[in-house]
Amino acid sequence: MVMTTPIRIKYRPTFLSVLTILLSLLGAGTLRAEPLDCRRCHSDLEKARVTHSPFAAGECSSCHQLALDKRHPEQKEAIVLVSDGSKLCSQCHEALDTAKNVHGPVASGDCIFCHTPHSSPNDKLLKDTGIAQCLNCHENKFQQKYMHGPVVEGKCFICHDPHQSDNPYILKMGLPALCLSCHDASAMSGKSIHAPVRKGNCLACHDSHGSPYRKHLRKDFQENFYLPFSPDNFALCFDCHASEMILDRRTDSLTDFRDGDRNLHYLHVNKIDKGRSCKACHDAHAAEQAKLIKRKVPGFGKWEIPIEFQKTSTGGTCIVGCHKPKSYDRIKTNEF
Ligand code: HEC
Ligand code: HEC
Ligand code: HEC
Ligand code: HEC
Ligand code: HEC
Ligand code: HEC
Ligand code: HEC
Ligand code: HEC
Ligand code: HEC
Ligand code: HEC
Incomplete structure (x- = not known):
């Protein structure tokens, strides 16, 4: 923050007195020789919990000035701000529009849309708190069935910078x-x-604020381990992967999880009653084994079913708790 207040105080009297003399010589209107004591008449201005330093210090003239040829309060236009928009603030504060992405109201100098210049009951001289300050301008898209924790708490600023950022969407981090x-x-x-x-x-898979789907996913991905098969239950995955990999009983190209042309994805997943979810074998993020195959999956009660997956160049072997070790091979068929 650049603090110029002391310098201003130091030089203003000299500047004003020189100006007064010059103007009186020119006869250009009335400038009071003695500065108006603003607080004499404006003692009613609210002093809330948080006060802005220059306001508290009575330095009204750092922001307001009396027009040279006007009388206050007789003439309404007598008191003017020393600068417009953010220039008023950047006298003392660092400019907030220097990053790659600048928030709309900051770019247009609307600092006092969010902040009060004098005092406020809220920290950082804010007019509102939490989500309310954003909903003055943004549509309320924040009422989904599954909401993200920090959004529920109205902590928009945990992720977004209110002013500017080099990251897209004025995010604090990439x-x-x-x-x-x-x-x-x-x-x-x-x-x-x-x-x-x-x-x-x-x-690609999660919405940052909230979603109609669990785990704030962009599309559905059902909770259950066993469920009747329908592509809709795994709509998230089929956004990027072809659903035919599960739909066709026989294939020699749609998936590598096959024995000869027998589609083992179909075999495990595509069942009318107890089809398995993708998460019976895959982790959506990462896994200790190849092909996102998990090491363990939930079994009965506290028992977790171990999975050991050994990949070969043309197939693989699964050693699991649910059946005896089985191998598949895309070139020469196995036991499936
Ligand atoms: C503090 C609550 C709050 C948050 C969080 C917030 N806004 Fe904005 N916001 C805008 C405008 C205008 C834009 C630019 C819209 C555009 O470019 O489409 C914007 C854009 C954004 C963007 C997208 C930036 C980008 O780079 O695409 C985010 C994120 C954002 N605002 C978050 C007016 C406001 C106003 C009105 C005074 C207020 C209050 C406001 N915004 C309050 C908030
Ligand atoms: C003699 C009493 C008096 C003094 C001294 C005084 N004011 Fe005022 N001021 C008033 C009154 C009365 C009004 C209300 C005028 C109205 O509502 O039409 C007012 C209104 C204002 C307004 C609002 C103008 C608007 O457009 O609504 C501002 C800003 C203001 N004063 C700032 C100041 C500042 C800054 C100082 C010190 C340089 C100051 N005043 C000194 C009496 C005073
Ligand atoms: C940091 C800059 C700043 C300082 C310092 C400051 N003001 Fe203001 N003041 C403003 C701005 C900006 C507005 C216009 C607010 C608006 O339009 O919402 C304003 C508005 C006013 C008004 C109009 C009524 C109101 O509350 O909106 C009065 C009266 C006023 N100021 C008096 C004072 C007095 C008296 C002081 C010194 C004790 C002072 N101001 C110090 C920036 C400042
Ligand atoms: C005359 C100098 C001056 C001007 C002009 C000024 N400020 Fe300040 N501002 C200060 C000082 C001094 C502080 C206190 C700094 C600190 O405590 O670190 C401050 C603090 C703040 C704070 C933080 C308050 C807090 O409680 O932490 C905000 C927000 C703020 N100013 C906004 C503004 C806005 C918006 C404007 C323009 C309308 C503005 N300032 C104009 C001097 C100024
Ligand atoms: C969309 C609302 C919004 C706008 C517009 C806005 N601010 Fe802020 N500002 C905030 C919020 C929210 C905080 C508090 C951030 C925090 O606590 O992390 C803040 C904090 C600040 C602080 C205190 C910084 C600190 O680290 O203590 C200053 C100074 C400030 N703003 C100045 C400005 C100035 C100058 C402008 C105009 C160029 C401006 N703000 C425009 C919302 C806004
Ligand atoms: C400030 C901390 C914070 C940040 C940053 C954050 N989260 Fe969260 N996240 C939480 C909290 C707290 C919860 C638990 C509350 C809930 O279920 O929403 C949560 C829950 C989640 C959940 C649901 C977990 C469950 O068990 O239902 C997902 C998915 C998620 N976050 C993804 C993300 C993604 C993606 C990002 C980055 C865009 C992110 N989070 C950034 C705090 C955070
Ligand atoms: C966990 C981090 C996080 C939190 C908390 C968060 N956002 Fe976002 N926000 C993001 C991310 C990431 C994006 C960018 C991509 C997207 O999801 O569309 C974004 C985008 C935005 C956008 C621009 C895109 C759009 O959807 O219009 C706005 C506006 C926005 N957020 C406002 C808010 C508001 C208001 C809050 C508080 C209620 C908030 N954000 C809380 C992470 C967050
Ligand atoms: C390809 C889609 C996809 C991507 C990309 C993705 N996730 Fe997920 N994420 C999911 C799915 C699906 C679940 C729910 C798994 C389930 O049903 O248990 C999930 C669950 C979560 C959970 C909740 C974990 C729990 O124990 O329930 C968090 C937190 C999470 N993801 C964070 C992230 C983060 C952070 C990133 C980026 C590094 C990310 N995700 C990228 C699909 C994805
Ligand atoms: C945003 C797009 C996207 C979504 C959504 C998505 N995937 Fe993927 N997935 C990919 C891409 C890209 C690859 C790499 C393809 C390649 O290497 O040919 C991949 C590869 C995979 C692989 C092979 C991993 C490896 O190590 O070779 C598996 C298994 C997988 N995805 C499962 C899933 C499951 C399960 C879901 C749903 C929870 C899902 N994917 C959702 C984009 C996605
Ligand atoms: C019974 C365990 C199991 C289930 C359930 C399962 N997969 Fe797989 N999946 C595998 C195995 C094993 C491979 C590795 C095949 C290879 O490379 O030899 C694989 C490979 C993949 C690949 C990589 C491309 C390919 O087909 O070879 C994708 C994408 C994929 N699975 C998506 C899914 C989706 C989406 C679901 C749920 C709809 C699902 N899987 C359910 C075991 C499973």
Whole structure:
């Protein structure tokens, strides 16, 4: 913050007196030789819990000035602000429009839309608190069935800078660093990492504020481990992957999870009653084994079913708690 107040106090009397003499010589209107004591008549101005330093110090003239040829309060236009918009504030504060992305009202110098210049009951001289200050201008898209924790608490500024940022959407940090400042980064690493996660594109699957779907996913991905198959239950995955990989009983191209042309995705997932969810085998983020195959999945009660997946160049072997070890091979068929 650049503080210029002391300098202004130091030089103003000299400047004013020189100006007064000059103007009286020219006869250009009335400028009071003695400055108006603003607080004599404006003692009623509210002094809330948080006061702005120059206001509290009675330095009214750092922001207001008396027009040279006018009388106050007789003439309404007698008192004018020393500058417009953000220039008024940047006399003493660093400019807030220097980053790559500047928030709309900051760019247009509307500082006093959010801040009061004198005093406020709220910290940082804010007129409103929480989400209310944003909803003055932004549509309320923040009422979804599943809301993100910090949004529910109205902590918009945990993620967004109110003024400016070099990151898109005036975010305080880039992605995924922002998300991983609160969420466990270790869940995003392993032998295999899902391509969009590796790129830090959490928003490919999650909405940052909230969503009609659980885990604020952009599309549905059902909770249950077993469920009757329908592509809609895994709409999220089929946004990027072809649903035919589960729909066709036989294929020699749609998936590598096949024995000869027998589609093992179809076999496990596509059932009328107890089809398995993708998460019976895959982690959506990352896993210790190849192809996002989890090490363990929930079993019965506290028992977790271990999965050991060994990949070969033409197939693989699964050693699992649910059936005896099985191998598949795309070239020469196996036991399936
Ligand atoms: C403190 C609560 C709050 C948050 C959080 C907030 N806004 Fe904005 N906001 C805007 C305008 C105008 C834009 C630019 C819209 C555009 O470019 O489409 C914007 C854009 C944004 C963007 C997108 C920036 C980008 O780079 O695309 C975000 C994020 C944002 N505001 C968050 C007017 C406001 C106003 C009106 C005085 C208020 C209050 C306001 N905004 C309060 C808030
Ligand atoms: C002699 C008493 C008096 C003094 C001294 C005085 N004011 Fe006022 N001021 C008033 C009154 C009365 C009004 C209300 C005028 C109205 O509502 O039409 C007013 C109105 C204002 C307004 C609002 C103008 C508007 O457009 O609504 C501002 C700003 C203001 N004063 C600032 C100041 C500042 C800054 C000083 C010191 C340089 C100051 N006043 C000194 C009596 C005074
Ligand atoms: C940091 C700059 C700043 C300082 C310092 C400041 N003001 Fe203001 N004042 C403003 C601005 C900006 C407005 C216009 C507010 C608006 O339009 O909402 C304003 C408005 C006013 C008004 C109009 C009524 C109101 O409350 O909106 C009065 C009266 C006033 N100021 C008096 C004073 C007095 C007296 C002092 C010194 C004790 C003072 N101001 C110090 C910036 C300042
Ligand atoms: C004459 C100098 C001056 C001007 C002009 C000025 N400020 Fe300040 N402002 C200060 C000082 C001094 C502080 C206290 C700094 C500190 O405590 O670190 C401050 C603090 C603040 C704070 C933080 C308050 C808090 O409680 O932490 C905000 C917000 C603020 N100013 C906004 C504004 C806005 C908006 C404007 C323009 C309307 C403005 N200032 C114009 C001198 C000024
Ligand atoms: C959209 C609302 C909004 C606008 C517009 C806005 N601010 Fe702020 N400002 C905030 C919020 C919210 C905070 C508090 C941020 C926090 O606590 O992390 C803040 C904090 C500040 C602070 C205190 C910084 C600190 O670190 O203590 C200053 C000074 C400030 N703003 C000045 C300005 C100036 C000058 C402008 C105009 C160029 C402006 N603000 C425009 C919302 C806004
Ligand atoms: C957990 C971090 C986080 C929180 C908390 C958060 N946002 Fe965002 N916001 C984002 C991210 C990331 C984006 C950019 C991409 C997207 O989701 O569309 C964004 C985008 C935006 C946009 C621009 C795009 C749009 O949807 O219009 C606005 C406006 C916005 N946020 C406002 C808010 C408001 C208001 C709040 C508080 C209620 C808030 N944000 C809280 C992370 C967050
Ligand atoms: C400021 C901390 C914070 C940041 C930053 C943050 N989150 Fe969260 N997140 C939470 C909290 C607290 C919860 C728990 C409350 C809830 O379920 O919404 C949560 C919950 C979640 C959940 C749902 C978890 C569940 O069990 O239902 C997902 C998914 C999520 N966050 C994703 C993200 C993504 C993606 C980002 C980055 C855009 C992000 N979070 C940034 C704090 C944060
Ligand atoms: C390809 C889609 C996808 C991407 C990309 C993605 N996620 Fe997720 N995420 C999911 C799915 C699906 C779930 C729910 C899994 C389930 O049903 O248990 C989830 C759950 C979560 C949860 C809740 C964890 C829990 O224990 O319930 C958090 C937190 C989370 N994701 C954060 C992130 C973060 C941070 C990123 C970016 C680094 C990210 N996600 C990227 C699909 C994705
Ligand atoms: C935003 C797009 C996107 C979404 C949504 C998505 N994926 Fe992916 N997925 C990819 C991309 C890109 C690859 C890499 C494709 C390649 O290498 O050919 C991939 C690869 C995979 C792989 C192979 C991993 C490896 O290590 O080779 C699996 C398994 C997978 N996805 C499962 C899922 C599941 C389950 C879901 C739903 C929870 C899902 N995907 C949702 C984009 C997505
Ligand atoms: C019974 C375990 C199991 C289930 C359930 C399962 N997969 Fe897979 N999936 C695998 C195996 C094993 C591979 C690795 C095949 C290979 O490369 O040999 C794989 C590979 C993939 C791939 C990489 C491309 C391919 O087909 O070879 C994608 C994408 C994928 N699965 C998506 C899904 C989706 C989406 C679901 C849920 C609709 C799902 N999987 C359900 C075991 C499973």
